[in-house]
Amino acid sequence: GREGxxxxxxxxxxxxxxxxxxxxxxxxxxxxxLVVVSNRGPVTFERDDAAPGALTAxxxxxxxxxxxxxxxxxxxxxxxxxxxxxxxRDAGAALxxxxxxxxxxxxxxxxxxxxxxxDMDLRYESIPPDVFDGYYGKLSNPFLWFVQHQMYASVxxxxxDAELMDAWRSYEAANRLLAEAxxxxxxxxxxxxxxxDYHLYVAAARIRELRPDATILHFTxxxxxxxxQWQLIPQRIRxxxxxxxxxxxxxxxxxxxxxxxFLDTVASFVADARVEADSRNVRWRxxxxxxxxxxxxxDPDGLVAFAGSEAVTQQVERFRERLARAGSxxxxxxxxxxxxxxxxxxxxxxxxxxxxxxxxxxxxxxFVAVQAATRTDIAEYAxxxxxxxxxxxxxxxxxxxxxxxxxxxxxxxxxxAIAALRLADVVLVNPIxxxxxxxxxxAVLVAERDPALILSETAGAAEQMASATITVAPAxxxxxxxxxxRGLEMPxxxxxxxxxxxxxxxxxxxxDWWLTRQLRDLVAVRAGxxxxxxxxxxxxxxxxxxxxx
Numbered sequence: 388g389r390e391g392x393x394x395x396x397x398x399x400x401x402x403x404x405x406x407x408x409x410x411x412x413x414x415x416x417x418x419x420x421l422v423v424v425s426n427r428g429p430v431t432f433e434r435d436d437a438a439p440g441a442l443t444a445x446x447x448x449x450x451x452x453x454x455x456x457x458x459x460x461x462x463x464x465x466x467x468x469x470x471x472x473x474x475x476r477d478a479g480a481a482l483x484x485x486x487x488x489x490x491x492x493x494x495x496x497x498x499x500x501x502x503x504x505x506d507m508d509l510r511y512e513s514i515p516p517d518v519f520d521g522y523y524g525k526l527s528n529p530f531l532w533f534v535q536h537q538m539y540a541s542v543x544x545x546x547x548d549a550e551l552m553d554a555w556r557s558y559e560a561a562n563r564l565l566a567e568a569x570x571x572x573x574x575x576x577x578x579x580x581x582x583x584d585y586h587l588y589v590a591a592a593r594i595r596e597l598r599p600d601a602t603i604l605h606f607t608x609x610x611x612x613x614x615x616q617w618q619l620i621p622q623r624i625r626x627x628x629x630x631x632x633x634x635x636x637x638x639x640x641x642x643x644x645x646x647x648x649f650l651d652t653v654a655s656f657v658a659d660a661r662v663e664a665d666s667r668n669v670r671w672r673x674x675x676x677x678x679x680x681x682x683x684x685x686d687p688d689g690l691v692a693f694a695g696s697e698a699v700t701q702q703v704e705r706f707r708e709r710l711a712r713a714g715s716x717x718x719x720x721x722x723x724x725x726x727x728x729x730x731x732x733x734x735x736x737x738x739x740x741x742x743x744x745x746x747x748x749x750x751x752x753x754f755v756a757v758q759a760a761t762r763t764d765i766a767e768y769a770x771x772x773x774x775x776x777x778x779x780x781x782x783x784x785x786x787x788x789x790x791x792x793x794x795x796x797x798x799x800x801x802x803x804a805i806a807a808l809r810l811a812d813v814v815l816v817n818p819i820x821x822x823x824x825x826x827x828x829x830a831v832l833v834a835e836r837d838p839a840l841i842l843s844e845t846a847g848a849a850e851q852m853a854s855a856t857i858t859v860a861p862a863x864x865x866x867x868x869x870x871x872x873r874g875l876e877m878p879x880x881x882x883x884x885x886x887x888x889x890x891x892x893x894x895x896x897x898x899d900w901w902l903t904r905q906l907r908d909l910v911a912v913r914a915g916x917x918x919x920x921x922x923x924x925x926x927x928x929x930x931x932x933x934x935x936x
Contacts, residue, residue: 407899410906411462414579414602414913420463420508421579424569426523426586428466428509429456430501432474432494442474444497451584451608453801453825454898457686459505461899462906467569469519469561470511479511512568514561521557523586525550529765531585535609536728536820537616538767547621555624559589562631566593573598579909582635584608589631602909605632606639606681609822610847611648614655622656629657633671636912639681639905641822641847646680666917677912679920681905682851683823686898687832694805694833702806706755710810713753713789717875720811720838722757722804722826723818727771730819730843730861731758735778735793737867742782742792745872749792752875755807759798805829811838813874816846819861823847827856831889837882839874840889841867851896855888 405413415421429452435441446456458464470476478497481490498509514522530551533539545551565587569580578598582590582605591603617625629652632638640646646667653669654662661670669676693699710716719738723729738754756779762768783791796803804826808814814830824846830838842849842856849858857870908918 405907405910407461407903407906410903410910413910414906415463416576419576419579420465420574421581422465422467422569422573423455423458423581423583424467424565424587424590425451425455425583426469426527427452427471428468428475428511429507430478430498430509431472432478432497433472434474434477442477442494442497444474444478444494444501446501454608454683454685454823455583456502457505457689457898458902459502459507460686460689461902463506465508465510465572467510467512467565467572469523469565470513475511476513478509479513482509482511508572510568510572512565514564518557518560518564521554522561525554526558527586528762529767530554532609532728533767534616534620535585535612537610537612538727538819539619541619545619547624552621552623555627559627562587562590563593566590567597570594570597570601573601577602577913580604581606581905588628591634592631595634602913603635604637604639604905604909605635606683606905607645607822608641608683610820611640611645611652612820613648614652617652617656625652625656629653629660630671633657633660633669633674633676635676637677637679637905637908637918638669639679641680641682642850643680644850645822645847646678650678677908677918679904679908679918681901681920682847682896683825683901684893684897685825685828685832687894690805690829690832693802694809696802698802699806699809702800702803703809706806706810709789709794710753714750716751716753717812718807718810718836719752719754719813719815719871719875720757720807720830721754721815721817722798722807723759723816724761724798725758725772725775726761726768728819728821730817731756732771732775732778733862733864733867734815734817735775735782737864737871738793739778739782740864740868741871744868748875750790752792754793755796755811756793757796757798757800757804757807805833808838809833809835812836813841813871814838815841815867815871816848817841817843817859817861817867818846819843821846821848827852828893831886831893834886837879837886839877839882839885841870841874851892852889855885855892 427447429447430444431447432442432444435443470479478494480486481494530545539545578601580594580601580603584607591605594601594603640649650662650664653660667678721734742749779793782793798804808830811834816824816827818824827840827842827848830840840856842858843861844858845861857874859867859870904920908920911918
């Protein structure tokens with residue numbers, strides 16, 4: 388058959404099921420390393436005020452780091468990221484080739500403590516403050532985040548003014564700097580570069596200029612909306628994003644639906660691209676670009692080990708003591724960031740509606756919300772947080788803290804979130820839209836009470852998990868209230884069966900599976916053959932059919 392439709396017959400693809408180690412050997416050879424590039428690194432460094440000149444290190448926060456923070460257990464990785472703090476800049480200088488050996492050893496020790504058991508080299512690139520502000524503070528967040536999560540009310544925004552166009556130029560400049568750092572970090576040989584997320588849409592082109600032999604995969608962790616959403620913004624930006632991604636060999640999205648949306652977007656806005664929708668390829672300027680779905684997941688063994696750690700166990704005991712004082716109520720849990728796309732406000736409104744209809748539940752149910760404040764300098768986020776607090780205060784009234792229906796906890800402590808999920812009877816995950824949502828997957832792995840999982844149809848995780856969850860439309864407050872009641876009343880045997888099904892699925896399609904699918908496709912691209920990854924089952928649509936929808 389023609390190029391791209393042949394089945395691989397050499398290297399790792401001769402084996403029926405090549406292992407991750409086989410694939411890495413084919414791609415990297417002895418001593419080679421994957422180059423991962425992202426905006427935020429897996430470790431955040433801070434200057435130690437108590438010891439001038441010293442640094443402290445903590446594992447980074449955010450969904451991307453949560454997902455990829457264990458990647459060094461699965462592959463040798465050199466991770467390139469932007470320096471976010473003064474401590475990151477100090478660490479980056481220490482880790483540079485000309486850094487002082489003693490300081491370098493200290494930073495490497497901090498990395499080993501933050502990421503134990505991982506083969507991880509870190510590089511931090513300093514971006515000038517004015518460039519970083521435009522690239523990150525204005526263009527990536529909130530603009531691209533809002534566009535891709537469909538958070539703009541189009542009558543009022545976005546307004547693409549001169550300031551935002553300047554921010555686009557800063558975005559391009561920051562992408563060049565990180566691309567150049569990645570090309571330098573790659574070392575000799577044919578590099579394999581994994582670009583991460585919406586901060587780096589135009590980095591692949593610069594890497595290809597510097598390293599024409601590189602094999603590049605860009606993976607977008609957040610939703611890719613329909614082409615009509617991109618029509619809101621200027622052609623220069625939307626075409627720049629599409630062409631930047633087409634400089635990669637593989638464009639990876641979280642779900643099949645998002646992959647289809649990307650192909651439609653390219654067909655709509657890149658006139659000289661030829662989209663082959665059936666094979667999910669794009670032919671552009673003499674190259675074939677593959678578009679594939681790679682639903683991200685967690686490292687089950689690492690997560691379960693953390694769930695049994697002392698930090699989590701202490702939090703579990705505190706929860707149990709407080710629940711005992713409250714009469715051992717059933718527990719609804721949500722664990723997420725307090726930001727508009729997570730849809731917490733409608734979750735609380737649904738809980739309020741349930742309590743108004745079922746006042747008996749006020750004494751027998753507690754809604755434990757572990758929520759981290761984020762991006763509070765953005766007006767929309769601050770206003771949303773205030774609206775949430777108002778509804779929670781209305782639900783709780785003036786009662787004793789243990790008897791209030793909603794218990795709020797600081798979500799910046801990951802151990803608190805996992806402890807709450809361990810004790811949940813119902814887990815509510817109702818984002819307006821999400822690239823994936825790892826809380827849904829974490830919950831079924833760590834849960835002790837076989838919780839009913841309520842999941843938005845618009846979470847990326849629904850494509851894999853909907854058939855064993857209670858699905859809701861994110862704007863449906865009445866339906867979410869009914870789903871909460873159904874989850875609370877669901878027989879334990881049914882909950883146990885559903886959780887067992889979900890747990891098997893998550894354990895099978897785990898972080899290693901996510902990485903291995905990408906490695907397998909990268910090996911195939913290098914061999915000039917068709918990547919073997921295909922469309923995944925769509926549990927969302929199957930669940931609708933089974934329900935008669």
